[in-house]
Amino acid sequence: MRFLRKVARMSSAISQTLPLELLATGEQGTVIEVDGDPNLVIRLEEIGLHSGVVVRMIQPGSPCILEINHQRYSFRFDESTQVFVDLTP
Amino acid sequence: MVEKVPSQHLARTVAVIGNPNTGKSTLFSALTGVHSRIGNYPGVTVEKKLGWFEFEGQSVRLVDLPGTYSLSPRSIDEMVSVDVLLGRQPDVGPIDAVVCITDASNLERNLYVVSQVLDLGLPTVLVLNMWDVAVDRGIQIDPVELARRLEIAVIPCEAHRRRQLDEVRRGIIQACQLPQRTPPDLFPQTFHEEARQLQTAFQQFGNQNLPIYLIERLLLDVGGQLETALTKPNPAELLTRLKAARERLATAGCRVPGIEAKLRYGWIKQLMQGVMTVPDKRPATVTDTLDRWLTHKFWGLLAFCLTMFLVFQSISTVAEPLMKFFEVGQKQVGGWVGSLLAPGPLRSLIVDGVIAGVGGILVFLPQICLLFLFIALLEDCGYMARAAFLMDKLMTKVGLSGKSFVPLMSSFACAIPGIMATRTIENRRDRMVTILIAPLMSCSARAPVYWLMVAAFFPTVSWAGGWVTLHAIMMFVMTFFGAVVAIPIAWLLKKTLFKSETPPFVMELPAYKWPSPGIVLHRVFDRASAFVLRAGTLILATSILIWSASYFPSDHRAEQQVLVQIQQAEDQFSSQLEQKSQLRSRRELLLEDQPVPVQSAAESSAPIEALAAQLAELDAQLAELDTQLQPLHELFETRNQISERLLADSYLGRFGKWIEPVVKPLGWDWRIGVGVLASFPAREVIVATLGTIYSLGGDVDENSQGLQSALKSATWPDGRPVYSIPVAMSIMVFFALCAQCASTLMVIRRETNHWGWALFTFVYMTLLAYIGAWIAFNATGWLMTFSGNS
Ligand SMILES: Nc1nc2c(ncn2[C@@H]2O[C@H](COP(=O)(O)OP(=O)(O)OP(=O)(O)O)[C@@H](O)[C@H]2O)c(=O)[nH]1
Numbered sequence A: 001m002r003f004l005r006k007v008a009r010m011s012s013a014i015s016q017t018l019p020l021e022l023l024a025t026g027e028q029g030t031v032i033e034v035d036g037d038p039n040l041v042i043r044l045e046e047i048g049l050h051s052g053v054v055v056r057m058i059q060p061g062s063p064c065i066l067e068i069n070h071q072r073y074s075f076r077f078d079e080s081t082q083v084f085v086d087l088t089p
Numbered sequence B: 001m002v003e004k005v006p007s008q009h010l011a012r013t014v015a016v017i018g019n020p021n022t023g024k025s026t027l028f029s030a031l032t033g034v035h036s037r038i039g040n041y042p043g044v045t046v047e048k049k050l051g052w053f054e055f056e057g058q059s060v061r062l063v064d065l066p067g068t069y070s071l072s073p074r075s076i077d078e079m080v081s082v083d084v085l086l087g088r089q090p091d092v093g094p095i096d097a098v099v100c101i102t103d104a105s106n107l108e109r110n111l112y113v114v115s116q117v118l119d120l121g122l123p124t125v126l127v128l129n130m131w132d133v134a135v136d137r138g139i140q141i142d143p144v145e146l147a148r149r150l151e152i153a154v155i156p157c158e159a160h161r162r163r164q165l166d167e168v169r170r171g172i173i174q175a176c177q178l179p180q181r182t183p184p185d186l187f188p189q190t191f192h193e194e195a196r197q198l199q200t201a202f203q204q205f206g207n208q209n210l211p212i213y214l215i216e217r218l219l220l221d222v223g224g225q226l227e228t229a230l231t232k233p234n235p236a237e238l239l240t241r242l243k244a245a246r247e248r249l250a251t252a253g254c255r256v257p258g259i260e261a262k263l264r265y266g267w268i269k270q271l272m273q274g275v276m277t278v279p280d281k282r283p284a285t286v287t288d289t290l291d292r293w294l295t296h297k298f299w300g301l302l303a304f305c306l307t308m309f310l311v312f313q314s315i316s317t318v319a320e321p322l323m324k325f326f327e328v329g330q331k332q333v334g335g336w337v338g339s340l341l342a343p344g345p346l347r348s349l350i351v352d353g354v355i356a357g358v359g360g361i362l363v364f365l366p367q368i369c370l371l372f373l374f375i376a377l378l379e380d381c382g383y384m385a386r387a388a389f390l391m392d393k394l395m396t397k398v399g400l401s402g403k404s405f406v407p408l409m410s411s412f413a414c415a416i417p418g419i420m421a422t423r424t425i426e427n428r429r430d431r432m433v434t435i436l437i438a439p440l441m442s443c444s445a446r447a448p449v450y451w452l453m454v455a456a457f458f459p460t461v462s463w464a465g466g467w468v469t470l471h472a473i474m475m476f477v478m479t480f481f482g483a484v485v486a487i488p489i490a491w492l493l494k495k496t497l498f499k500s501e502t503p504p505f506v507m508e509l510p511a512y513k514w515p516s517p518g519i520v521l522h523r524v525f526d527r528a529s530a531f532v533l534r535a536g537t538l539i540l541a542t543s544i545l546i547w548s549a550s551y552f553p554s555d556h557r558a559e560q561q562v563l564v565q566i567q568q569a570e571d572q573f574s575s576q577l578e579q580k581s582q583l584r585s586r587r588e589l590l591l592e593d594q595p596v597p598v599q600s601a602a603e604s605s606a607p608i609e610a611l612a613a614q615l616a617e618l619d620a621q622l623a624e625l626d627t628q629l630q631p632l633h634e635l636f637e638t639r640n641q642i643s644e645r646l647l648a649d650s651y652l653g654r655f656g657k658w659i660e661p662v663v664k665p666l667g668w669d670w671r672i673g674v675g676v677l678a679s680f681p682a683r684e685v686i687v688a689t690l691g692t693i694y695s696l697g698g699d700v701d702e703n704s705q706g707l708q709s710a711l712k713s714a715t716w717p718d719g720r721p722v723y724s725i726p727v728a729m730s731i732m733v734f735f736a737l738c739a740q741c742a743s744t745l746m747v748i749r750r751e752t753n754h755w756g757w758a759l760f761t762f763v764y765m766t767l768l769a770y771i772g773a774w775i776a777f778n779a780t781g782w783l784m785t786f787s788g789n790s
């Protein structure tokens, strides 16, 4: 997992765009895109995980705990769902 | 809580809608005085609830609804909300106005559903609840400017402290007078054109006059419930039209469903510009620290198990003495009533049927109150959602998600609200599996059976200085036994009848808070009164039935004569009896003060010798008294023989003998068998039934006190005791696994829309219970002889 993270980080060194699950504890980023089954995607967007919001990783893993606007959520996605975030230092 | 119900046509109907866990039910209860269940996790309310209030001469009918993130419903609880809002529920009727409740500390997301509600064009009031939380976080919102931009009333509010309630009331009344609003237009022109075309198509083929917002929702909700509901008249044609419309929209750059979130969040962003300021700095909160431990992979699970064990340990420590006290009370009431009435059917009905039956179950009231106190505390502090998070890992192993955990956890109180709570599960197959295993969770009606068996047949051993007792461990084990059995059952169901992928898991974790005493006490009171009510109705009725079946058709005259003689003898020997009970209690005190010696005999031989001497002295005195009381003992002996024969001759006794072969492999005699059969409508009935049977068919003497001692002295015809640890285990396992609750089966039928599933649950659980009890009886018996021999 850590190795994967490194590779992903290096390859995206310029844009700093990462899949959400690679965020480490306490790191935060801006959601760029939510991709996957349209019905699940709209569900995620309704509950608050939509492009433009800042997410903070509280506990990585599956399920993970995220924080959006002080509100915590736990998420476990299926394989087809991908959330991309832009790291904000 | 007497509500005036004004005449229907004068009252305006107002729906309370908003995201889950924003305080809708709290506000509803505060406004109407009608209690709606409140808890600090999403999905507490799953069914609509009606209440009334009157303000400034206008009466309003308020509808509390399940929380929803959007008006495109995906689960049954959300469907309820949307149906009511759209006026599609006949028992509520059309809605005059809407109160949107939002969490002010997370306003942007909360406004999503508000923007959908505004599209309906109904007069709307926006309540910014949890204002205190927003202020604590340093969030500043300008309600006046927001109201100006939205052209609706915006009211900050703290529902749990009942602040600003009059403003909310006034806002609702004023909104009711307003005409329909023109909704803000977010969607491009092409979208509206498609909607209008589709409307014409519906008029052509479906021959219905559907409002345009329904058509728009239909266009937006791909695969939603509306698709099946609205296209019923001509599914083939209408669905192709719908699909074609969506495709045209996609090519025009307006791809549903994705477009909706984009447009609405864009609108919200614009709306909130300059209305709300959020501090950049994120303050560290208690929730941070607590979550670090409570959601930890290892510590979190440990904390979960420890909490559960603590609950049972404290119930057992606090409630067992209370229960003894209640039992003494029960015996005294029985004796007192008995002395007032002459021996005969009436006295027997009241003493043996009502007091021994219903009283036997009422002695468990302290335990029930404590159990619900703990449940309410856990529900209102915010821990439930964390427990669901922790359990998601385990639940995925059987193909379910953490979402199923909340209903299952509720089922530990009672399976009925638990099954209702499965409405929050989106996936139908997962919901079915959860419904079918929910009755295996140990509900509070099983607890009296465990308490009775554990208290009567398991030794009072404790460890760690009295902090851990065998009784509490047994209660803990029995309570979670059903849940453990549910694991393979769920796995099997998920592999066969309800084959589907493990669903994704999305859940909001509310911030921790101190449980509100009002909410907690209300819940305890609610359940305690339900328990007493059940004892006074259902259990009373069954007790009377059981009593009649075990009293008739035999001739009780001989028995009554003996009873009269016993009464006379008791009056005659009253001083001896008094003395005897004093000696006995002194003896018990002596034994209790002296803990079981664990040190080597040499160290502590002196105190033990002193104790032995005192005991011998007391025993000698007791023996002396007993010889004096010999005539009384003989009378009791005769009474027991007569009663035993009468009971065996009664309808119940004949029936019991007939079924005895079926229950004998489980180690039960016919009385247990009858008790278990009688408790199929409701499981607590076993306690009442055994109470009546033993009170009538009496192995009683002058010291017998309550059901526990009756059970301990019950014997087979050949004199062996009926009850032993294996028998107690077999009874407990049977009750843990059996579907002995008519109301649960009824709810399963209603929630699955089919009798078949209720029948299925009944059959599989009863089979499981029988086999489980057989294994428990034989395995415990084998273990005990094994450990006895070694
Ligand atoms: N701090 C704060 N807490 C509140 C306020 N109003 C309600 N609560 C708490 O919020 C929690 C949720 O309240 P509910 O009334 O059950 O919420 P709901 O919207 O009905 O939830 P669902 O039925 O699950 O949709 C409870 O613990 C309340 O005590 C408020 O104004 N401020």
Ligand SMILES: [Mg+2]
Residues within 6 Å of the ligand: B024, B025, B026, B037, B038, B044, B045, B065, B066, B067
């Ligand atoms: Mg509610």
